[in-house]
Amino acid sequence: MNSDSEVFSLHINGVVREVTDSWLGESLLDVLRDRLGLLGVKGACEQGECGSCSVMVGDSLLCSCLVMAASAVGEPIVTIEGLTPEETLSDVQAVFVEAGAIQCGFCTPGLITAVHDLLDRIAIPTDSEIREELAGNVCRCTGYGRIIDAVQQVAVRRADSSDGAL
Amino acid sequence: MTVIDHDAGPRTSARHGTVGTSPPRPDGDAKAQGSFAFSSDLSADGCLWGATLRSPYPSARIVSIDLSVAFKIAGVESVITADDVPGEAYYGLISRDQPVFASDVVRYVGEPIAAVAADHPETCRRALAAIVVEYEELEPLLDPEQAIDGSHHDIHPDGNVIRHQRIACGDIERTGSVVVEGTYEIGMQDQAFLGLEAALAIPDPDGKGVELHVATQWLHEDRGQLAACLALPEESVRLVLGGVGGAFGAREDISLQVHTCLLALRLGRPVRFAYSRTESFLGHVHRHPATIWMRHHADADGQIVKIESRMVFDGGAYASTSAAVLINAVTHAQGPYRCANAVVDGYAVRTNSVPCGAMRGFGVVQACFAHESQMDKLADACGLNAVEIRLRNAMRTGDRLITGQPVLNVAPVERCIRDTAALPLPTEPIGGNLTANGGVDPMKLPGGAGRTADRGDIVRGIGWGVAIKNLMYSEGFDDYATARCQLADGVATLKFATAEVGQGFVTIAAQIARTILGIDDVRLDQIDTQIGSAGSTSASRQTWMSGGAVDLACRTVREAMFVDVGRAHDIDPLRLVIDGTDIVDESSGWRMSVAEANAGLAYDETVEYRHPPTVELDESGQGDCHTAFAFVAHRAVVDIDPELGLVKVVQVATAQDVGRALNPLSVIGQIEGGIAQGLGLAVMEEIIQVDGAIRNGNFTDYLLPTFLDMPEVIATLIEEPDPRAPLGAKGVGEPPCVSSTPAIVAAIRDALRSVDGVGKPLARVPVRPADICL
Numbered sequence: 023m024n025s026d027s028e029v030f031s032l033h034i035n036g037v038v039r040e041v042t043d044s045w046l047g048e049s050l051l052d053v054l055r056d057r058l059g060l061l062g063v064k065g066a067c068e069q070g071e072c073g074s075c076s077v078m079v080g081d082s083l084l085c086s087c088l089v090m091a092a093s094a095v096g097e098p099i100v101t102i103e104g105l106t107p108e109e110t111l112s113d114v115q116a117v118f119v120e121a122g123a124i125q126c127g128f129c130t131p132g133l134i135t136a137v138h139d140l141l142d143r144i145a146i147p148t149d150s151e152i153r154e155e156l157a158g159n160v161c162r163c164t165g166y167g168r169i170i171d172a173v174q175q176v177a178v179r180r181a182d183s184s185d186g187a188l
Numbered sequence: 189m190t191v192i193d194h195d196a197g198p199r200t201s202a203r204h205g206t207v208g209t210s211p212p213r214p215d216g217d218a219k220a221q222g223s224f225a226f227s228s229d230l231s232a233d234g235c236l237w238g239a240t241l242r243s244p245y246p247s248a249r250i251v252s253i254d255l256s257v258a259f260k261i262a263g264v265e266s267v268i269t270a271d272d273v274p275g276e277a278y279y280g281l282i283s284r285d286q287p288v289f290a291s292d293v294v295r296y297v298g299e300p301i302a303a304v305a306a307d308h309p310e311t312c313r314r315a316l317a318a319i320v321v322e323y324e325e326l327e328p329l330l331d332p333e334q335a336i337d338g339s340h341h342d343i344h345p346d347g348n349v350i351r352h353q354r355i356a357c358g359d360i361e362r363t364g365s366v367v368v369e370g371t372y373e374i375g376m377q378d379q380a381f382l383g384l385e386a387a388l389a390i391p392d393p394d395g396k397g398v399e400l401h402v403a404t405q406w407l408h409e410d411r412g413q414l415a416a417c418l419a420l421p422e423e424s425v426r427l428v429l430g431g432v433g434g435a436f437g438a439r440e441d442i443s444l445q446v447h448t449c450l451l452a453l454r455l456g457r458p459v460r461f462a463y464s465r466t467e468s469f470l471g472h473v474h475r476h477p478a479t480i481w482m483r484h485h486a487d488a489d490g491q492i493v494k495i496e497s498r499m500v501f502d503g504g505a506y507a508s509t510s511a512a513v514l515i516n517a518v519t520h521a522q523g524p525y526r527c528a529n530a531v532v533d534g535y536a537v538r539t540n541s542v543p544c545g546a547m548r549g550f551g552v553v554q555a556c557f558a559h560e561s562q563m564d565k566l567a568d569a570c571g572l573n574a575v576e577i578r579l580r581n582a583m584r585t586g587d588r589l590i591t592g593q594p595v596l597n598v599a600p601v602e603r604c605i606r607d608t609a610a611l612p613l614p615t616e617p618i619g620g621n622l623t624a625n626g627g628v629d630p631m632k633l634p635g636g637a638g639r640t641a642d643r644g645d646i647v648r649g650i651g652w653g654v655a656i657k658n659l660m661y662s663e664g665f666d667d668y669a670t671a672r673c674q675l676a677d678g679v680a681t682l683k684f685a686t687a688e689v690g691q692g693f694v695t696i697a698a699q700i701a702r703t704i705l706g707i708d709d710v711r712l713d714q715i716d717t718q719i720g721s722a723g724s725t726s727a728s729r730q731t732w733m734s735g736g737a738v739d740l741a742c743r744t745v746r747e748a749m750f751v752d753v754g755r756a757h758d759i760d761p762l763r764l765v766i767d768g769t770d771i772v773d774e775s776s777g778w779r780m781s782v783a784e785a786n787a788g789l790a791y792d793e794t795v796e797y798r799h800p801p802t803v804e805l806d807e808s809g810q811g812d813c814h815t816a817f818a819f820v821a822h823r824a825v826v827d828i829d830p831e832l833g834l835v836k837v838v839q840v841a842t843a844q845d846v847g848r849a850l851n852p853l854s855v856i857g858q859i860e861g862g863i864a865q866g867l868g869l870a871v872m873e874e875i876i877q878v879d880g881a882i883r884n885g886n887f888t889d890y891l892l893p894t895f896l897d898m899p900e901v902i903a904t905l906i907e908e909p910d911p912r913a914p915l916g917a918k919g920v921g922e923p924p925c926v927s928s929t930p931a932i933v934a935a936i937r938d939a940l941r942s943v944d945g946v947g948k949p950l951a952r953v954p955v956r957p958a959d960i961c962l
Contacts, residue, residue: 028368045310069465069886069887070888072382113221118220119216124216125690126382127219127385130219130222131220150629153895154637164863165859165861165864165901166898168860172418
């Protein structure tokens with residue numbers, strides 16, 4: 023495998039990380055987890071069906087299991103680790119915990135990444151928009167009810183705080 | 189927006205974090221940050237990867253296995269087969285009938301034959317490909333009826349019938365003036381937890397023991413089976429719960445535990461295994477596919493007078509929990525209805541299919557689809573509606589099951605039905621509200637983003653399902669849970685081996701301790717085998733069992749503290765109580781904070797909690813075999829496109845008998861999550877096997893409910909604390925997925941009938957588009 027390996031750099035969570043031991047064609051998921059130790063990115067289907075491995079690559083929310091790591095060179099990559107403020111929680115993370123949106127938690131990092139992306143694009147999504155936008159993230163525990171509630175709570179809190187700022 | 193409605197009760201004044209409130213999960217922050225360590229995240233210095241070679245045939249004789257080429261691949265450290273198992277060659281939950289590695293014959297597609305350890309998963313894959321196995325194919329047994337009628341030779345030394353159980357109750361010759369019957373089929377469902385099977389084994393330096401970090405439902409049961417296979421004393425096999433990404437029954441059986449430990453012990457190095465999704469479909473048991481014939485006899489006014497049933501459960505190649513699943517099915521044949529006379533014949537059989545075992549609902553799911561389909565037929569035959577027929581037969585506390593066992597628990601079946609009926613129907617019109625600009629919202633239509641349904645063709649239906657579900661283990665099993673409570677300087681530390689699989693026991697354990705001890709600072713020790721067994725996280729049993737153990741341990745500590753405090757302050761300890769965070773002498777008004785009273789004192793109590801004993805069924809299926817029961821009703825509303833066979837579940841309303849909601853938010857989470865799995869079985873989830881091989885063992889082809897498939901859930905929690913439950917609380921995990929499935933199917937039938945006045949029987953789940961439109 024060494025003969026096929028190549029050295030390249032990825033911009034992950036604002037830091038340039040050199041990947042020295044990857045084989046050509048290795049997925050971004052495997053490179054993030056196994057080469058760079060970013061274990062918050064989860065793998066559960068390796069077919070882009072469940073969204074557990076969701077990360078931001080540039081402006082796009084992608085299943086990292088479907089992306090070749092080498093093809094993400096030059097793009098800013100954001101994982102759940104990059105969305106987590108130092109020693110605290112993002113607003114989405116905090117509300118997920120409070121609202122009962124987490125059970126086993128395996129889908130959670132990918133889902134929270136997707137919710138940050140959704141609320142960055144649509145400040146106050148409708149129920150229908152939340153469901154369509156998050157339909158690529160499967161949760162087997164919650165039946166989604168508490169997650170939808172959490173997304174709506176974050177949207178309201180953000181709207182309230184921006185109202186307050188005005 | 190989901191409506192949550194429950195009796196507010198006295199909890200409104202409860203201190204935050206105690207029983208009845210909904211504090212956040214203690215592991216919530218780590219899970220939200222992505223820093224929670226699931227078993228697939230675990231590694232160790234010098235760790236090797238393991239992988240498993242599996243059979244491509246459902247039935248074949250192994251002629252030879254040649255490992256020589258695999259051993260020569262650079263990076264391969266070990267290759268093992270059945271010859272390398274030092275102890276018991278077989279394992280299993282109820283009977284040890286499953287080989288660690290197949291040696292003489294293979295009995296299902298996916299059966300392990302060998303395992304390798306190497307420096308990288310890719311090296312493992314190459315090693316597996318280099319193992320040469322010569323097979324002689326045999327005729328597989330794939331028809332469960334052939335297992336019963338004896339027309340196929342035994343595929344296992346234990347025979348082809350895993351268990352046959354008959355129930356004969358009352359006057360079995362009795363007939364009714366109204367008779368309805370049907371044959372129902374339930375497909376094979378996968379638990380489809382997201383966190384794939386994974387484990388890390390670390391051998392002791394002297395090679396005489398091993399520590400296994402694994403995602404499982406029952407650490408001690410795993411340890412017992414493991415130690416036997418490894419030929420080690422149990423105390424030399426230490427298990428630690430690796431973070432569990434969901435379970436739903438699929439982690440009750442051994443999968444990779446023995447293989448991981450064998451390789452680690454052989455090599456003296458840590459070894460980790462991690463299944464892929466496709467391997468996971470082969471590596472764990474599934475919900476039994478079943479065929480159930482039922483005939484109901486009733487009076488003209490709809491009172492059930494007798495039920496007859498024949499049930500056949502396909503257990504696949506190895507027994508797993510099939511015998512217990514079958515018992516659940518036959519003993520729940522009547523559903524939550526009074527029935528004095530019954531004849532039930534149940535078979536759990538062995539075939540060359542992938543093994544089946546525990547999945548949420550455990551046999552009752554299959555029985556409930558049959559009895560609830562029958563109740564609707566009975567309603568039609570008697571000219572009653574779905575609610576009336578069920579109310580007329582609703583079981584009450586004290587009524588007897590067809591096993592002769594009286595239902596001694598709170599049994600609010602009638603209230604479940606009435607409270608569900610009282611919940612509002614969806615306000616959205618058929619096909620959903622139009623968008624702001626007056627257009628159709630395709631997400632509201634059957635078929636959703638496929639955009640194939642025409643809003644004008646959509647019809648709506650309403651259906652009902654009501655269920656009884658047993659809680660805890662049955663049939664004489666010594667079912668107990670262990671917990672330890674330490675209290676020192678106002679800090680309580682709890683230890684238990686209860687597998688936290690996402691359900692939230694870690695949350696309520698701390699709530700119980702805060703309530704009983706009157707302190708807020710509760711810490712949880714590591715979940716491992718350094719304490720006695722907690723039993724399995726299954727059968728909706730941990731709130732009752734491990735909750736009961738934590739409750740008892742905390743009460744024992746509290747009584748010891750009362751003695752010391754009473755002595756120090758010259759108060760009869762019997763007069764002391766906990767009020768919030770204070771110890772109070774109610775007669776004198778003396779009070780002191782627990783933290784202050786506890787200063788310098790330390791307590792440490794370990795207890796076992798047991799439920800009352802149960803018995804095995806006799807030959808006629810009579811006996812008090814179950815421990816306790818919970819009840820639930822579901823009402824489903826669906827929109828369907830009858831021409832395309834597409835279904836959109838619009839709403840599920842439910843009233844569930846929970847006893848007492850220790851953590852209402854967690855209860856709602858269990859209800860919504862269980863309904864999602866019931867919906868999956870109703871309309872989309874099925875493992876398809878062709879000639880004994882799974883054809884859709886991946887998430888592209890095995891369909892799971894997404895955000896767009898799940899409807900709004902409206903739930904009422906019926907809180908009538910059960911005096912037989914240690915905390916008044918019943919298990920809540922399984923009932924939501926038991927009767928939600930028949931409710932959804934009944935709603936589809938109702939919608940179809942509105943089209944042509946006749947409809948379709950839809951006697952099989954999952955209901956496929958072709959079942960609706962052809």
